[in-house]
Amino acid sequence: MNEKDLGKKIIEKIEKKKIKPKPKWEFLLKDSVLWFFVVLTVIVGSLAFSIIIYMIDNNDWDLYDHFSDNYFGFILATLPYFWFIVLVLFLGLLFYNFKHTTGGYKYTTSTIMLSSILLSVILGVLFYNLGFAQEFEDLLADNVQPYKDLVKNREKVWTQPEKGVLAGKVVVIIDQNNFKIIDLNKNEWQVLASNLRQQKCPHIQEGIRIKIIGQKITNQQFEAHIIRPFFKEPPRIIPFGIRSQQFPVMVNCH
Amino acid sequence: MSGKILEKTDQELVALALADQKDFLFLVKRYQNQLIQYICRISNVAKEDAEDILQEVFLKVYRNLNSYNPKLKFSSWIYRITHNEVISAYRKKKNRPQTIDLDLDFNLIETLADDFDIKEKIDQNFLKEKISQVLLKMDHKYAEVLVLYYFEQKDYQEISDIIKKPKGTVATYLNRAKKQFNKILTKENIKFH
Numbered sequence: 001m002n003e004k005d006l007g008k009k010i011i012e013k014i015e016k017k018k019i020k021p022k023p024k025w026e027f028l029l030k031d032s033v034l035w036f037f038v039v040l041t042v043i044v045g046s047l048a049f050s051i052i053i054y055m056i057d058n059n060d061w062d063l064y065d066h067f068s069d070n071y072f073g074f075i076l077a078t079l080p081y082f083w084f085i086v087l088v089l090f091l092g093l094l095f096y097n098f099k100h101t102t103g104g105y106k107y108t109t110s111t112i113m114l115s116s117i118l119l120s121v122i123l124g125v126l127f128y129n130l131g132f133a134q135e136f137e138d139l140l141a142d143n144v145q146p147y148k149d150l151v152k153n154r155e156k157v158w159t160q161p162e163k164g165v166l167a168g169k170v171v172v173i174i175d176q177n178n179f180k181i182i183d184l185n186k187n188e189w190q191v192l193a194s195n196l197r198q199q200k201c202p203h204i205q206e207g208i209r210i211k212i213i214g215q216k217i218t219n220q221q222f223e224a225h226i227i228r229p230f231f232k233e234p235p236r237i238i239p240f241g242i243r244s245q246q247f248p249v250m251v252n253c254h
Numbered sequence: 255m256s257g258k259i260l261e262k263t264d265q266e267l268v269a270l271a272l273a274d275q276k277d278f279l280f281l282v283k284r285y286q287n288q289l290i291q292y293i294c295r296i297s298n299v300a301k302e303d304a305e306d307i308l309q310e311v312f313l314k315v316y317r318n319l320n321s322y323n324p325k326l327k328f329s330s331w332i333y334r335i336t337h338n339e340v341i342s343a344y345r346k347k348k349n350r351p352q353t354i355d356l357d358l359d360f361n362l363i364e365t366l367a368d369d370f371d372i373k374e375k376i377d378q379n380f381l382k383e384k385i386s387q388v389l390l391k392m393d394h395k396y397a398e399v400l401v402l403y404y405f406e407q408k409d410y411q412e413i414s415d416i417i418k419k420p421k422g423t424v425a426t427y428l429n430r431a432k433k434q435f436n437k438i439l440t441k442e443n444i445k446f447h
Binding site for chain 1: 272275276278279282283286305308309312315316317318319320321323414418419420421422425
């Protein structure tokens with residue numbers, strides 16, 4: 001086929017099949033959807049990282065001997081595996097989505113992966129400081145049943161009065177050294193806190209969640225040696241309206 | 255092609271084609287020869303099949319004209335579509351080429367021969383046949399990079415845009431392609447004299 005024939009044949013085919021160029025908006029839409037998913041995966045990945053920081057920060061590393069025979073065993077038992085899996089999954093999705101953007105092919109796998117990790121770390125630290133980790137984690141724990149079960153399992157570690165650990169919500173205050181809590185199994189405990197071995201204590205108020213290291217006296221009485229807020233207040237600069245959880249104020253122990 | 259049209263840039267021709275489909279003919283005429291050569295160089299299809307592939311390429315180009323981004327060279331964009339179309343033709347046939355019609359001009363062969371230290375004075379047609387044999391035995395991705403670099407005379411950036419790989423990867427592919435080319439020469443005992 002000569003040059004003239006081929007060109008003519010193509011134009012004839014275009015006319016016969018009534019082929020039209022696809023409209024520009026179709027390509028713009030496709031690109032926008034892809035970029036939307038890139039941004040979404042960045043945000044979810046960063047949130048996952050912020051929750052990892054939040055959980056590691058609240059892991060009570062100094063109390064490991066109450067939960068495990070050795071430090072390494074404690075680390076293995078308490079790492080937030082679920083959020084590590086979420087982070088890796090969303091980093092993978094971010095990589096996939098970014099590679100499929102118009103210019104994504106120009107970057108090497110290692111450049112994209114390192115940038116994604118760096119971005120997730122930076123945004124994760126920022127989200128943590130803004131208090132998003134706490135808010136998002138609470139939102140999931142309150143509304144998503146499988147996650148609620150996962151959280152319960154983690155919190156069960158703190159409901160072993162025989163081993164000297166107890167956690168729950170303050171329900172009745174007699175004074176700062178004598179108050180009642182409801183533990184995660186809905187049992188009521190009287191907490192005696194006149195023998196604390198710490199300098200700073202959470203100011204006991206109704207509704208706050210605390211964790212206690214101490215000694216079971218009876219089936220309803222527990223002597224506290226160390227009291228801590230269940231979750232530390234993250235160093236956040238979030239507007240007041242979004243704070244959904246009550247954090248205890250730290251004061252000198254009585 | 256009239257002188258006026260010859261002076262127009264690819265982008266201007268794209269704009270003309272979008273305004274009037276008959277003007278798409280100018281783009282077809284500008285690229286059909288080099289693309290048919292490229293198809294033949296990287297595939298084993300008969301001339302008629304190559305023309306069928308080329309037709310599909312141009313139909314795809316026309317359908318997607320609005321997605322062409324002027325930040326990219328138009329030639330890289332159209333080569334990319336051709337590269338994809340050849341790969342999809344491979345997949346349909348599920349086989350690799352048995353022969354390659356290199357359709358090279360002798361200057362290009364000499365460039366490659368210089369780079370690979372093939373210094374003997376040899377018959378160009380004989381050399382062309384030997385190069386075809388080696389390319390056939392190479393991994394397709396490496397053979398294609400060699401074809402794009404030596405025979406289509408594309409630079410790293412253009413190859414990167416055509417095969418959609420980072421520039422660094424193109425350099426790696428080219429390096430590995432040269433090694434594989436030499437290895438096959440030795441292994442198969444292909445002599446240029």
